[in-house]
Amino acid sequence: GAGVSQTPSNKVTEKGKYVELRCDPISGHTALYWYRQSLGQGPEFLIYFQGTGAADDSGLPNDRFFAVRPEGSVSTLKIQRTERGDSAVYLCASSLGTSGGPGELFFGEGSRLTVL
Amino acid sequence: KQEVTQIPAALSVPEGENLVLNCSFTDSAIYNLQWFRQDPGKGLTSLLLIQSSQREQTSGRLNASLDKSSGRSTLYIAASQPGDSATYLCAVREIRSGNKLVFGAGTILRVKS
Numbered sequence: 001g002a003g004v005s006q007t008p009s010n011k012v013t014e015k016g017k018y019v020e021l022r023c024d025p026i027s028g029h030t031a032l033y034w035y036r037q038s039l040g041q042g043p044e045f046l047i048y049f050q051g052t053g054a055a056d057d058s059g060l061p062n063d064r065f066f067a068v069r070p071e072g073s074v075s076t077l078k079i080q081r082t083e084r085g086d087s088a089v090y091l092c093a094s095s096l097g098t099s100g101g102p103g104e105l106f107f108g109e110g111s112r113l114t115v116l
Numbered sequence: 117k118q119e120v121t122q123i124p125a126a127l128s129v130p131e132g133e134n135l136v137l138n139c140s141f142t143d144s145a146i147y148n149l150q151w152f153r154q155d156p157g158k159g160l161t162s163l164l165l166i167q168s169s170q171r172e173q174t175s176g177r178l179n180a181s182l183d184k185s186s187g188r189s190t191l192y193i194a195a196s197q198p199g200d201s202a203t204y205l206c207a208v209r210e211i212r213s214g215n216k217l218v219f220g221a222g223t224i225l226r227v228k229s
Contacts, residue, residue, distance in 0.1 A: 004159075031215070042120070042205055042219030043160070056215055091159060104150065105217060107160040 002026075004108035006092050012114045013082055021077040021111045025094030032075050033105065034067055035091040043091055049075060082115045089113075118143045118210045122220035129196055130228050137191040137223045139206035144184050147209040150217065151180050151191050154203045163204075164191070196227045 005024040013019055025032050030051055035043035045059040052072045060066075064082075069075040079086055089110040095103045119142045129135055139149070148167045152160040164173045164180040166189070172181040179192040189206055203224050207217040 006159075033216070035217075040221070042207070042221045043217075045216040045218070048215050050215075056213070058213075059216070093160075104162055104165045106162060107152075109159040112157075 004092055004094055004106055006090075006108035006111050008111055009109060010112045010114075012116065014116050015082060015084060017082050017115075019079045019082055019113060021079075021090050021113070023075045023077070023092030023094075023108060025073065025075070025092070026106055029094035029096055029106075030072065031095045031103075032069060033093040033095075034075070034077050035093065035107075037089045037091055037110070039088075046077070046090075079113075082113075084115050087113055087115045118208065118212070118218045120206060120208060120218050120220035122204075122206060122223050124223060125221070126224040126226075128226040128228065131196060131198060133196050133227075134192070134194050135196055135225070137193070137204050137206075137225070139189040139191070139220055141187045141189075141208045141218075143208075143210055143212065144187050145211040146184065147211055149180075149182055149189050149206060149208050151178075151189075152205040152207065154205060154222070156202075160205065193225075196225075198227050198229045200227050201225055 007022045032049040034046040037043040048056040049069045064080045067077045091110045093105040093107045095105045123138045150165045151163045166173045166182040177194040182189045203222040205222045207219040
């Protein structure tokens with residue numbers, strides 16, 4: 001597609017449930033990022049993929065969070081045993097990743113997660 | 117640890133005014149700095165990207181400057197319009213971590229008609 005696509009746009013779940021959030025990056029973009037944004041704050045880095053591999057997962061808050069990108073395109077962020085504190089907007093971004101110099105990031109509309 | 121601060125946190129101006137949004141960062145070892153716009157309930161729209169070797173970038177009524185040595189950037193909006201109302205975020209791509217953007221908390225701008 002023309003831009004970064006994220007689904008679902010809204011997800012309401014109960015505490016303790018499992019959630020998957022999907023990101024389809026801009027075609028040809030090899031770098032993919034997940035960020036989390038809480039109300040009134042700037043986005044916080046979660047994980048970065050270059051191709052199929054997670055090049056930097058230092059932002060994942062704990063082992064309940066996991067992300068995959070098996071074919072180097074679509075990525076899924078997985079959250080196990082959700083907690084109320086996980087409620088936030090999860091943003092995905094992509095860029096033409098190069099080892100020599102990072103390029104401009106393009107963001108999707110986000111997936112708003114509410115844990116009751 | 118890189119910290120990005122945006123001042124003011126909120127700004128309300130009458131239509132037609134020129135305005136300046138400020139961004140400061142603590143670690144000057146950056147690849148680039150990017151300004152974004154975010155409308156309520158929406159994702160981020162990239163406005164301007166300034167590479168570390170550049171001093172400014174312009175797009176229409178927007179002009180962004182970068183003073184890397186002092187850790188500052190400004191976003192200048194000329195002849196503001198009600199449609200400019202949004203949250204403006206700045207983010208730096210730091211060399212130390214390589215590939216992640218570190219964001220400020222944003223400036224909420226309201227342009228009154």
